[in-house]
Structures are given as structure tokens and as C-alpha cells.
Amino acid sequence: MPKYAFYVRVSTEKTQDYKRQIEDLKTVAKYHGLKDEEIENVDIYKEKKSGYKDDREELFKLISKIESDNSYYKCIYITEISRLGRSPRKVREVLNVFEDSKVNLFIQKGGIWLLEPDGTLNTLGKIVVDIMINLADEEVRTLKQRSKSGILSGIKAGKVGGGKFKPYGFKVGKNKMLEIDYDEAQYVQLIFDLYKSGKGTKVIANTLNNHKDGIKTRAHKSFGSDVLNKHTGKLGSEVIWSDKTVNDILLNPIYKGKRRYWGGKENRKKGKEPLLIDLKLPDTIIVPELWDECMEVRKTKSHRNYLTEYTYLLKDKIVCGICGRNYFAKYKPTSNGDKVYICSSRLKRNGNCGNVGVNISLLESAIFNEIIDSDSILKYINNKDEIKKRLENELDSLQEIIKTTKRYITELDLNIDGALKLQIKAEGKGQTNKVQRLEEELDILYNELNNSKKRLSKAKNKLILTKEALLTRSNLETTSKLLKSYKKDRVKLRMVYLQIIEKVIINVIDNNVVLANVYISIDGIVLPQSLKLFIDISGMRKRTKIYRYLPIVDMSNPLNYNDQNQLKTPIEDIKRDLAILEENNGLLDVEYIYIPDTNILTIPIKKSSPIDKN
Structure with missing residues (x-):
């Protein structure tokens, strides 16, 4: 048969x-x-x-x-x-x-x-x-495109979207519009505040689970006694706060007023950046500055976090001159434990860029010693009237940039709306080639819109700093005295460092020397001349530690960096300059400076228990 x-x-x-x-x-x-x-x-x-x-x-x-x-x-x-x-x-x-x-x-x-x-x-x-x-x-491609256009239009209009899982802190409002749920919003604020204060995601999750208010998760609220997983039989009411849930909230820009549009699952799987669309709401759950600060905290979190009282003066300020990533502090409170600032590329398997770590005490002390020598710093600064004039000129320039960028963003929004309407019409008529061309055009417009909004945000932030700098202009001599008086108070010392140090770019020169290029900010303006400190790391290997560095004002081969702070000047050229300076130590108005014991900064050892990885 x-x-x-x-x-x-x-x-x-x-x-x-x-x-x-x-x-x-x-x-x-x-x-x-x-x-x-x-x-x-x-x-x-x-x-x-x-x-x-x-x-x-x-x-x-x-x-x-x-x-x-x-x-x-x-x-x-x-x-x-x-x-x-x-x-x-x-x-x-x-x-x-x-x-x-x-x-x-x-x-x-x-x-x-x-x-x-x-x-x-x-x-x-x-x-x-x-x-x-x-x-x-x-047919499937057309349906997908229509679906994408519909989702995007809904997001731009501020609508909720499908599915039971609305972002925690939001609810469905009138006409299916997204609205802030202020009862939940207070706990979102709590999550960000705790994370900024140094708490990890597991600690935050435990805090929420044990909170006196009995804070329920979104799954608990949405599904209640319904079975979520038919294999395990788990109910919605059994879902509690986890480190992943907290982490997802921290990473979602919706809380600062930006909604993500991925343009399909494929783009998300490929790791493409989502389009960020402004929420049409009168308020945000988290101020953008707090969200950005928490993202910076994430970048500097190491794979091992301790509840210590250590204050790292240069945390968030050191950048790798090879790969452009941040440096982080690795400190083990034992005699032979690591006490270094190292590149975060080492946190990735096989990701080490090759840059070296620098002893925490050596780097902090070299910068401290150089800054408190007023004559050393004053070499880089023009008179106060010149600084005021530069600030006023920059203020005018920023205001013009903001005005022009706002106008450009408005034009982009109009072009995007027009292209979307044409695309929907072309889809209805089955004009495949036109739909594809418009899709490519929309991708370009959306990328340009995102970039323009980033430029606008940066310009606004810089405008605020420039205005503040004009109102309250610092005094270098006062800064020097503050540093000296705060030498034993690392918390206050770090506050001063945050005000006057823009960034420190680290590059290994050879086995014995590291270049620390320190950018100083006075009155909110980054000085054109940086402090170039050739730090002798070999002194840390000796039985009796030697703290010394060679400060340089000008070099025959200028230091050039790209936008990611990666050094483009050949290391061999820098080695030649350094060799000439070392041969003429003390003869060319430059010499190695030995840091006196009174200016060596150390971290008091205090043991404590580990917390979660995040």
C-alpha cells in the first residue's frame, strides 16, 4: 500500500x-x-x-x-x-x-x-x-514593515504598545497613552539612588523584597495567580525582585524620558543601537543626570566589589591611551595584594589591550605633588582676564550651537514624518522599490536625529558648566591650600580632584616608565596645556619604594589623541624624547622629582565583607 x-x-x-x-x-x-x-x-x-x-x-x-x-x-x-x-x-x-x-x-x-x-x-x-x-x-516583508511603521508611529505618539509587561513605573492612561505610575515611580527612584550610593543589584533586589511596603514586581501585579511557566508551574505571584530585574530597570533609558525602538528582534540580537525617542510626558521618573551618573558607576564597577571605606581619588577620571576604556581601582588589603589602577579591558576574557597598571599611591601622589606646587601649575594658565574672555566667547558660541541644532532637529522631525507617510502610501500601492528606498532614507534620518540630540544634550550641559564657571571662578592658590589641608581626608581630597582634573590618559612607554597625561580644568575650562608626567614605575619594585616622576611642559613630538583618547603619536618618538631628557637630567630645566614623604598619599587598610558582583 x-x-x-x-x-x-x-x-x-x-x-x-x-x-x-x-x-x-x-x-x-x-x-x-x-x-x-x-x-x-x-x-x-x-x-x-x-x-x-x-x-x-x-x-x-x-x-x-x-x-x-x-x-x-x-x-x-x-x-x-x-x-x-x-x-x-x-x-x-x-x-x-x-x-x-x-x-x-x-x-x-x-x-x-x-x-x-x-x-x-x-x-x-x-x-x-x-x-x-x-x-x-x-507578503511577510510588507506585513513586517507595516508593523514596524505602526509600532514606531505609536511610540512617537506616546502610546503604550502591546503585551502585559509595561515598564515598571508606568501605566496605561487615557487613549492607551503611557503615563507615569507615581506609586511605582518612587521605587524606581529608590533603585537608582541605592545604585548610585554603591549598592549592588543583588543588594537592591533584597532591599525591595524585604521592604516594609511589600513592593510587588510587574509579573506579580500583571499575572497574579496565573501560571507563568507551564513546565515549572510557577505563578506570577511567586515572582520576586531579582538582580536581573533591577539591572534591566537601571539600563532602560525610559526612566530619563527616552524610549527605545529596536526596529525588530534581528537588530536587537545583532547588538545594534536602538533609536531613542522622546517620551511626550510632562515629567520623567529619573532626572537625566542621575541616570547618566548610574551608567558611569556601571562602567567603573569591578568584578570584585568590597564594602570598604576606600576612596579612590582618580575614580572615573583615568582613561586608557591604548583602547580608550576606563581604568578602575583594584585594591586588595594584604601586603602582597594588588594596589593598582588598571584598564577595564582586563575584565574581558582575552581582551587585555596591553596597557599596564599603575600603583594607586604612586599616581595619586605624583599628581598631588605637582598640583600643590603653584609655580608648576601657573605655567599653564594665562591671566584671569583672558580666562573670563574665553568663557564669554564660549558661552556665545554654545548658545548659537544650541539654537542651530534645535532648528535642525525640528527639520529632521518634519522630514521623518513626511518619509513615513510616503512609505505607508507606497506599501499600500505595492511599490516595493520605493518602500525599500524610503526605509534606507529613514535609517539615515533617524541616525542623524539621534546624533543631533546627543550634540544638543552635550552643548546644553557644557552651557550650564560655563555659566557656573563665569559666576564662581576658582582661585588656584586656594585650591593648592585646600589640597594640603585635605591630605588626610580622602573624601574631601577627591572632591577637589573632581573639580580640577578633567581626565588622566595613561600609556605605557617601557617596562620602567608610564606616561600620565593630566588635563587640568580651571574655572570650568580645560587648559590647552596638559601636565605630562613620566612616572617611574620601577621604583615600586624596590624593597624601599621610590616615588618619582619627570614633569614635562613641551615635547618635540606633540601628543596626539583621537576622539576615544587613544594615543596616535608613535611610542618610539616619545621614547626618543624621553631618552634625551633623561640624558640631560637637570640641564634642560627638567629633572626627576622625588616625592617627599609628606606628599605621599596612602589608603588606610580596612577589611570588610564582599558584596554582590554588581
């Missing part, structure tokens, strides 16, 4: 079923003359997976059976060509297997046979099938 098979497929488990397909195919088979006994013995391959997926087990079983015994099945039945897949290339590969094995295929939609009764290819049928494959693919 000849054998037959049905292949049925649906894309999702929860909302779709293939019972209708099976019943339809039984009706067709009976119409073709199959007896009830033959229909009952049909092999049915049931698939619940997207047609774009390659790992479809049931289809693989069917093809394997045919390739191992091409006489096993006389015919395979499907309801429509898209059941074999959504990718035209993959579907053609499956059809080639049927054709080569002389196994016929019947497609209910269109009533098409792949082979003639004598086993030869049905040429006309193959042409029709090719057209059907491409139409099915085009």
Missing part, C-alpha cells in the same frame, strides 16, 4: 494550532481517491516554529526519511507553499529534494502538483510555485 505524509506548520505555540490544516488535507486526500484506511495511516509531521528558522526538527525528519528511502512516500501534502518555509532559498532546496527523489508534492492552495504522473517535473507548476514562494516572502 502506498504511503502518504502531511507536513503542517504554525509559527507560535500559544496562539496558533494546526488542526485546521490537518482536516483540510484529509479532505483533499479523500478527494484524490485515498481510502479512509490510507488517510488514517498518513504520517503527520507537526511543526510549531517560524518558517524563517533553520532548526525545524519535523521538516528535517521528513527530508531525512525521503533521502534514506525515496520509495517510502508516494506524495507529501501541504496546505500552502509557505508551510515549507518563508525563505525562498530554503524552500527551493526542499523542493529540489522532492524532485530528485521523485516524491510528489501537492500544494492545496492553487491545486498544484510538483511532478507529473510519470515522475517528470511539472514545468508550469514549478513556475507557479516559484511565483507563490516570492509572493509569500514579499
Whole structure:
């Protein structure tokens, strides 16, 4: 008795079923003359997976059976060509297997046979099938594009979107618009405040779980007694706060007024940056400055965090001159433990960029010693009137930049709205080429819009700092005295460092020397001349530690960096300059400075228990 098979497929488990397909195919088979006994013995391959997926087990079983015994099945039945897949290339590969094995295929939609009764290819049928494959693919692409346009339009309008899981701190308002849920918003604020204060995500999650208010998670509120996972039987009410949930909240820019649009799951999986769209709300749950500060805290978190009273003076200020990443402090309170600032590239497996660590005490002390020598710093500063004039000129320039950028952003918004309308019209008329061209144009416009908003934000922040600098201009001599008086108070000392040090770029020169290029900020303006300190790291290897450095004002080979603070000047050129200076130590108005004991900064050792990794 000849054998037959049905292949049925649906894309999702929860909302779709293939019972209708099976019943339809039984009706067709009976119409073709199959007896009830033959229909009952049909092999049915049931698939619940997207047609774009390659790992479809049931289809693989069917093809394997045919390739191992091409006489096993006389015919395979499907309801429509898209059941074999959504990718035209993959579907053609499956059809080639049927054709080569002389196994016929019947497609209910269109009533098409792949082979003639004598086993030869049905040429006309193959042409029709090719057209059907491409139409099915085009239909899905069009639906996806319309869906994306609809989602994007909804986000731009401030609408909630689908699904039960709304961002924690928000609720569905009038006309399905997104609104702040102020009862939840207070706990979002608590999460950010705790994280900024140094608490890890596990500690924060425990705090929320044990809170006197009995703070419920979004899953608890949305699903309650419903089963969330049919395999484990876990209920929505059993979902508590976890470090992942807290981490997801911290990473979501919606809390500072920016909503993410990924443009599809594929883009998100590929790690592409989302488009950030302004929320049309009168307020934000978190002020943008707090969100940005928490992101900076994330960058400087090390793989091991201790509840210590250590205050690292240069935390968040040191940048790697090789890879552009931040340096972080690694301090173990033991005699042989690490006490260094090192590049965060070392936190990634096989990611070490090759830059060296610098002893915490040595680097902090060298900068401290150099700054409190007023004559040393004053060499880099013009008179106060010149600084005031520069500040006023920069203020005028920033105001003009902000005005121009705002106007440009308005024009971009109008262009995007126009392109979206044209795209929707083109989709309705089936103008595929035009839709694709408009999609590319929209990508360019959205990228430019994001970049323009970033430029505007930076300009506004700089404007605030410049205005403050004009109102309260610091006094260098006072700064020097403050540093001296705060020498034993690292918390206050760090506050001064934060005000006057813009950044420190580190580059290894050789096994004995590291270049620390220190950028000083006076009155809110970064000085054009940086402090170039060649620090002797070999002194830390000696039994009696030697703290010394060579300060340089000008070099024959200027130091050039790119936008990521990566050094572009060849190291060999710097080595030659350094060799000349060392040969003429004390003769060229430059010499190694030995840091006196009174200016050496140390960290008091205090042991404590570890906390979570985040």
C-alpha cells in the first residue's frame, strides 16, 4: 500500500494550532481517491516554529526519511507553499529534494502538483510555485514593515504598545497613552539612588523584597495567580525582585524620558543601537543626570566589589591611551595584594589591550605633588582676564550651537514624518522599490536625529558648566591650600580632584616608565596645556619604594589623541624624547622629582565583607 505524509506548520505555540490544516488535507486526500484506511495511516509531521528558522526538527525528519528511502512516500501534502518555509532559498532546496527523489508534492492552495504522473517535473507548476514562494516572502516583508511603521508611529505618539509587561513605573492612561505610575515611580527612584550610593543589584533586589511596603514586581501585579511557566508551574505571584530585574530597570533609558525602538528582534540580537525617542510626558521618573551618573558607576564597577571605606581619588577620571576604556581601582588589603589602577579591558576574557597598571599611591601622589606646587601649575594658565574672555566667547558660541541644532532637529522631525507617510502610501500601492528606498532614507534620518540630540544634550550641559564657571571662578592658590589641608581626608581630597582634573590618559612607554597625561580644568575650562608626567614605575619594585616622576611642559613630538583618547603619536618618538631628557637630567630645566614623604598619599587598610558582583 502506498504511503502518504502531511507536513503542517504554525509559527507560535500559544496562539496558533494546526488542526485546521490537518482536516483540510484529509479532505483533499479523500478527494484524490485515498481510502479512509490510507488517510488514517498518513504520517503527520507537526511543526510549531517560524518558517524563517533553520532548526525545524519535523521538516528535517521528513527530508531525512525521503533521502534514506525515496520509495517510502508516494506524495507529501501541504496546505500552502509557505508551510515549507518563508525563505525562498530554503524552500527551493526542499523542493529540489522532492524532485530528485521523485516524491510528489501537492500544494492545496492553487491545486498544484510538483511532478507529473510519470515522475517528470511539472514545468508550469514549478513556475507557479516559484511565483507563490516570492509572493509569500514579499507578503511577510510588507506585513513586517507595516508593523514596524505602526509600532514606531505609536511610540512617537506616546502610546503604550502591546503585551502585559509595561515598564515598571508606568501605566496605561487615557487613549492607551503611557503615563507615569507615581506609586511605582518612587521605587524606581529608590533603585537608582541605592545604585548610585554603591549598592549592588543583588543588594537592591533584597532591599525591595524585604521592604516594609511589600513592593510587588510587574509579573506579580500583571499575572497574579496565573501560571507563568507551564513546565515549572510557577505563578506570577511567586515572582520576586531579582538582580536581573533591577539591572534591566537601571539600563532602560525610559526612566530619563527616552524610549527605545529596536526596529525588530534581528537588530536587537545583532547588538545594534536602538533609536531613542522622546517620551511626550510632562515629567520623567529619573532626572537625566542621575541616570547618566548610574551608567558611569556601571562602567567603573569591578568584578570584585568590597564594602570598604576606600576612596579612590582618580575614580572615573583615568582613561586608557591604548583602547580608550576606563581604568578602575583594584585594591586588595594584604601586603602582597594588588594596589593598582588598571584598564577595564582586563575584565574581558582575552581582551587585555596591553596597557599596564599603575600603583594607586604612586599616581595619586605624583599628581598631588605637582598640583600643590603653584609655580608648576601657573605655567599653564594665562591671566584671569583672558580666562573670563574665553568663557564669554564660549558661552556665545554654545548658545548659537544650541539654537542651530534645535532648528535642525525640528527639520529632521518634519522630514521623518513626511518619509513615513510616503512609505505607508507606497506599501499600500505595492511599490516595493520605493518602500525599500524610503526605509534606507529613514535609517539615515533617524541616525542623524539621534546624533543631533546627543550634540544638543552635550552643548546644553557644557552651557550650564560655563555659566557656573563665569559666576564662581576658582582661585588656584586656594585650591593648592585646600589640597594640603585635605591630605588626610580622602573624601574631601577627591572632591577637589573632581573639580580640577578633567581626565588622566595613561600609556605605557617601557617596562620602567608610564606616561600620565593630566588635563587640568580651571574655572570650568580645560587648559590647552596638559601636565605630562613620566612616572617611574620601577621604583615600586624596590624593597624601599621610590616615588618619582619627570614633569614635562613641551615635547618635540606633540601628543596626539583621537576622539576615544587613544594615543596616535608613535611610542618610539616619545621614547626618543624621553631618552634625551633623561640624558640631560637637570640641564634642560627638567629633572626627576622625588616625592617627599609628606606628599605621599596612602589608603588606610580596612577589611570588610564582599558584596554582590554588581
